[in-house]
Amino acid sequence: MTDNKIFIDSNIWLYRLLYDTKSDPFLYKRKREIAINLTNSPNIIISTQVITETCSVLKRKANFSDTQIFQIIEEFEEQCYIICLTSREMKNACELRKKYNFSYWDSLIISCALVSSVDVIYSEDMQHGLVIEEKLTIINPFF
Numbered sequence: 001m002t003d004n005k006i007f008i009d010s011n012i013w014l015y016r017l018l019y020d021t022k023s024d025p026f027l028y029k030r031k032r033e034i035a036i037n038l039t040n041s042p043n044i045i046i047s048t049q050v051i052t053e054t055c056s057v058l059k060r061k062a063n064f065s066d067t068q069i070f071q072i073i074e075e076f077e078e079q080c081y082i083i084c085l086t087s088r089e090m091k092n093a094c095e096l097r098k099k100y101n102f103s104y105w106d107s108l109i110i111s112c113a114l115v116s117s118v119d120v121i122y123s124e125d126m127q128h129g130l131v132i133e134e135k136l137t138i139i140n141p142f143f
Helices: 010-017 025-039 048-062 066-079 087-100 104-115
Strands: 006-008 044-047 080-083 120-122 136-139
Touching (some): 006 025, 006 104, 010 025, 010 048, 044 048, 044 104, 048 066, 048 080, 048 104, 066 080, 087 104, 104 136
Parallel strands (some): 006 120, 044 080, 120 136
16 A cells, blocks of 8 residues: 555445455455455545444444444544535535436545545445546445
8 A cells, every 4th residue: 555645435444344244255355354454554534424334334233332333433533534524525525416426425425535635535335447526536445
């Protein structure tokens, strides 16, 4: 990994924090290793949306306790630079949605990444290789 700033979507964090017993064990192990390496990178940017999505899934799917969720939030605070959603990002998300036909939630992620001046968003759920606004590339690290 380089020292460039990167934005990591919640789906990548979940591979690090959860173990899905319903998935193909070999494939899941590979994805988890990639996610762990990626989430150990320096200069990670995330948004409050990434934190809330991740915590929501951990609570719902893995029955994480409030104490565990609190610890996860603290780990995000220690490891990442966190972008707080403002009306600026929300308005920009609306424009991105119109222009690129993303979901509103993906548009919020992209908006926060653009505000952060990152070059790359790592996400499993968006279009791999797409370049947004001629400056931000979406990469599916499992592709």
